[in-house]
Amino acid sequence: MSSPAITIGPRVRKSPFYNATIEAGAQAFTIYNHMFMPTSYGDTTAEYWAIVEGVSLWDVAAERQVEIIGPDALALTQLLTPRDIDKCPINRARYVVFVDENGGIVNDAVMYRHAENHFWLSPGDGDVLLWAKGVAAQSGLDVTVREPDASPLQLQGPLAPRVAQKLFGDLATELGYYQFCHTSLEGIPVVLSRTGWSGELGYEIILKDGSKGTALWDLCMAAGAEFNIQAACPSLARSMEGALLSYCSDITLNDSPFTIGMDRLLDIDKPHDYVGKAALQAIAKTGPERRLVGANFGGEPVTPNQHFMDVKFGDDVIGHVTRYCWSPRLEHNIALINVPTAFAATGTTLSLDAGDGWREAEVVDIPWVPAEKIIPAFD
């Protein structure tokens, strides 16, 4: 059958960039944080190459921000994450996870620190707004948790700094990795941030006035025209190459930060209380029962999986594929798989259900392609 249609109705919000993306030829969508998000302009391989070799603009307004503000905003944010965010300077971002009482991951997010007691969380798909409000409700803290008027675009690819410099001047090229600032573009208020979900050089341009979506989109596309900017979507292949994980597939509530190898981004023994502290301290002692690891496999380009696929060791199903795809530049198939720790060592040979049969796969170190962080000099 052909792909089913997506029903467009008022229960799900349209992004401020929705009309612009339809105009640009968006052909498929998903729903993410109660908002439509484009997933394809018809040729995902072309989008991949634009991201990897050129520059691309993505509507990711569905990264709905969660704002934590007020006298106890720092205290609540500390309570929400095992990372010690006292260490995060203002106008810097950090990758954080939130865990429940069992140490299971509620979501992951880029955290922006706007002021001593003012944060935005930019989470994956899931109502982190409700999680944060729920934790706050019985905490006795004096804090407001709400959704701000904030809708990210991503400008991603090796030529992204060129486009950003045209738009924002040297501000864009002087901004360090995971730094951000509040600025504006022809009167449109935005946050410009050296973050993104491509592993390539890039920016998030976070619109702070939801009525100006088409205007901001058009400014970015116009500035990028000389660099052949392409409207694109978050790339399955590029995100996998960079081991950029996706909440609800690679990461679920059943996984602890140790499962996904985020140990280095935790301060589990920080002096502050946080939800899940005892659970994470216990897991740290024993090690996680399961691991999310990479695997390479051969054969024809695999059709990306629609749901979790079985992973076997010998004849026994021991785990599952969270995502797999063909990597156009590595020219082989790559997978993220969730397996017991005993089968997670690099070099382990497993087999996986490739949709059209079982294929042998070998556990490998990830990421396949490390993140680009340094903007080279250009004229």
Add this chain to the structure above:
Amino acid sequence: MSSPAITIGPRVRKSPFYNATIEAGAQAFTIYNHMFMPTSYGDTTAEYWAIVEGVSLWDVAAERQVEIIGPDALALTQLLTPRDIDKCPINRARYVVFVDENGGIVNDAVMYRHAENHFWLSPGDGDVLLWAKGVAAQSGLDVTVREPDASPLQLQGPLAPRVAQKLFGDLATELGYYQFCHTSLEGIPVVLSRTGWSGELGYEIILKDGSKGTALWDLCMAAGAEFNIQAACPSLARSMEGALLSYCSDITLNDSPFTIGMDRLLDIDKPHDYVGKAALQAIAKTGPERRLVGANFGGEPVTPNQHFMDVKFGDDVIGHVTRYCWSPRLEHNIALINVPTAFAATGTTLSLDAGDGWREAEVVDIPWVPAEKIIPAFD
């Protein structure tokens, strides 16, 4: 343009009934509680008449249940809702709302009481799981909050009791409105409940073994064949006729239970503490600033709105349409509109953006069609 496609990938779960609904001809989907949910088999008017005059089977597994269990399950559930649920007997269901610290609605749900300290919440679209876990996290209560293996089908329409009697015997017809029981069907464990989202007679059949989706679907369709059962989806027109509200469109975090006229289902002064108590007690004194009310309007059958549409009084935009559609049996257009209390009185004349121009609309009492609750005797 034609409808955009929906991307099927592992970030969003497939319902246990997914394969059966594809087989039955599902042509459009939405995403609801991180799960694909069919929205059309190609002719929503035919589906409407099957629901209103015959019998229909819906995949609403995306009504993901939230289980609250443990020594303090009653205490946590009391903390979550302004309704006094001490009054709810075991094996009965209640409609409940959850509110935040401002009295804004976090979600609404059918609450099933399985035992003194064992509840399921069957919410609208939103991570009530995270809300409940978040509130529990700092509450000091001894309780587990989790998602059970529980996936509802709805069997809805005036002939639903006939089909249910074939499947379950007299158990089905003896069950009172908002009563339920645990039972099984050819070894498949289910909850059978006299609840649903059609306003017609009907049941929810909640599958308790996610591996048996196709088997349960096929049993229901086979039993319904002699009654010409149709695969169908939640009906925009029928839900609106019954003023069955939808979270994220008719109800949002900006609305209090008073806004949506749920006053009679609240016990705001109950002796137990609950999140939002002070806020609701304050709103009860002043009355809500806005109201969700019904409106009739004429002209050609309106195209259902894709997003909120403006409502005017004179030349001023004073509110918005949450949903509107043509009612096939009332033979006029109906709308749910959110307006300031001053414009909410029955008989008020307003105008609304019908997509192809402004049309005059008159505020009316809702529901347009009251719920059917009594199963008539049949042979």
